[in-house]
Amino acid sequence: MQTEKLIDWLAEDLAVKPPRASRRLLIWLPVAALATGIIFLGLVGIRTDLTSTGAMPTLVKTGLGLVVAIAALMGTRTLLRPEASIARGLAALAAVLLPLSLLLAVDLATWGQEGFLSRMLGKSIISCLTVIPLLAAMPLVTSLMALRAGATSHPASAGALAGLASAGLAIVAYGLYCTEDSTSFVAAWYSLAAVIVAVVGSLAGHLWLRW
Amino acid sequence: MRQALDGDVGAYKTLLGAVAPHLRGVVRPLLMRSGRGLADLEDIVQETLLAVHLKRATWDPSFPFLPWLNAVARYKAIDALRKSGFRVEVDIDTMSEALAAPDERRDSTLDSARILNALDAKQRKLVEQIIMVGRSSADVGAELGMSEGAVRVALHRSLKRLGKMFGKSRHAD
Incomplete structure (x- = not known):
């Protein structure tokens, strides 16, 4: 086929507006996360001491989740553009390391090194590592669907960031339920749960985000 | 491109008409460096034009157009080479310097x-x-x-x- 003909064909198609990946992402990721979160909290209930002893730890957890989600979402949006470099996309992650190290520092400063391991290991690792990824599943799927309308040059990284954004929002919901309040527990296992979702996202991105 | 995105078909044709020789200039050195012939050149150019069209919403008008265009071309060319079993490392700087060389055939192998x-x-x-x-x-x-x-x-x-x-x-x- 002649290239001239193809150009005519494309011009003929100009009126069909292409989907906007960025808008899709910003709408459907939060919608999916909110729906999942409401169902989850409807089933297991918000922790009962939310307004008393649980207030501060819950604030820490939901805050951490929001920081992760917003930073990763901004990175994902950047990577939707084909010319965006991988470094620009992943730069968002730097914003996550600060609150994480702060959590560990707070733990050590408050309680000292003694008993650090038992505080960190806590009693609900399994629940944390399974429930957070489960809560992140639907948001991850919807964000990958939105990302397919984009044109990333880095499918795996874009998928990983979408996974982190989904995990961040999942952490907000889980943080309202989980009563494991040691900040070192949160820093260690919430992060690992998020990393698990990011790895799944990166594999899915590698497969689905080619264009 | 800005006019084209507002629905100006004439401007869009002019733009794509100018983009095509630019893409040939970008893709040609890639094909040559990978050591394969230019038989696929126009196929890749056309595939990239199609991608430019389908993904035009990912160009943000507050950014320059050329880096976006080159990124689409680079992605499509590498994808094409990878699918046919070539491993390529591409330096984007040498690519954007590629000159639009005189035109040979403007037909893809896809008739x-x-x-x-x-x-x-x-x-x-x-x-x-x-x-x-x-x-x-x-x-x-x-x-x-x-x-x-x-x-x-x-x-x-x-x-x-x-x-x-x-x-x-x-x-x-």
Whole structure:
């Protein structure tokens, strides 16, 4: 086929507006996360001491989740553009390391090194590592669907960031339920749960985000 | 591109007409460096034009157009080479310096008959009459009893079909 003909064909198609990946992402990721979160909290209930002893730890957890989600979402949006470099996309992650190290520092400063391991290991690792990824599943799927309308040059990284954004929002919901309040527990296992979702996202991105 | 995104068909044709030789200039050195012939050049150029079209919403008008265009070309060219079993490392700087060399053939290896064959009856008629023959879409639509919107949708679907064919034709080679 002649290239001239193809150009005519494309011009003929100009009126069909292409989907906007960025808008899709910003709408459907939060919608999916909110729906999942409401169902989850409807089933297991918000922790009962939310307004008393649980207030501060819950604030820490939901805050951490929001920081992760917003930073990763901004990175994902950047990577939707084909010319965006991988470094620009992943730069968002730097914003996550600060609150994480702060959590560990707070733990050590408050309680000292003694008993650090038992505080960190806590009693609900399994629940944390399974429930957070489960809560992140639907948001991850919807964000990958939105990302397919984009044109990333880095499918795996874009998928990983979408996974982190989904995990961040999942952490907000889980943080309202989980009563494991040691900040070192949160820093260690919430992060690992998020990393698990990011790895799944990166594999899915590698497969689905080619264009 | 800005005018084109506002729906100015004339501006869009002019733009794509200028983009095509630029893409040849970008893709040609890639093909040569990978040590394979230029037989696929126009296929990759056309596939990239199609990608430019389908992904035009990912260009943010507050950023310059050329880096976006080169990134699309780079992605499509590498994808094409990778699919056919070549490993390439591309330095984007040397790419953007590539000159638009004199033109050789402007036909892809995917010939019109093969494209038309892959479409269903209605799509085939539309593409044949509107694109290949160059009749107006309103006329052809009226002839087939299709609304303007239906014609648009059918042409759009056939474009997507074409996109899939580009990938497959290379696999068969």
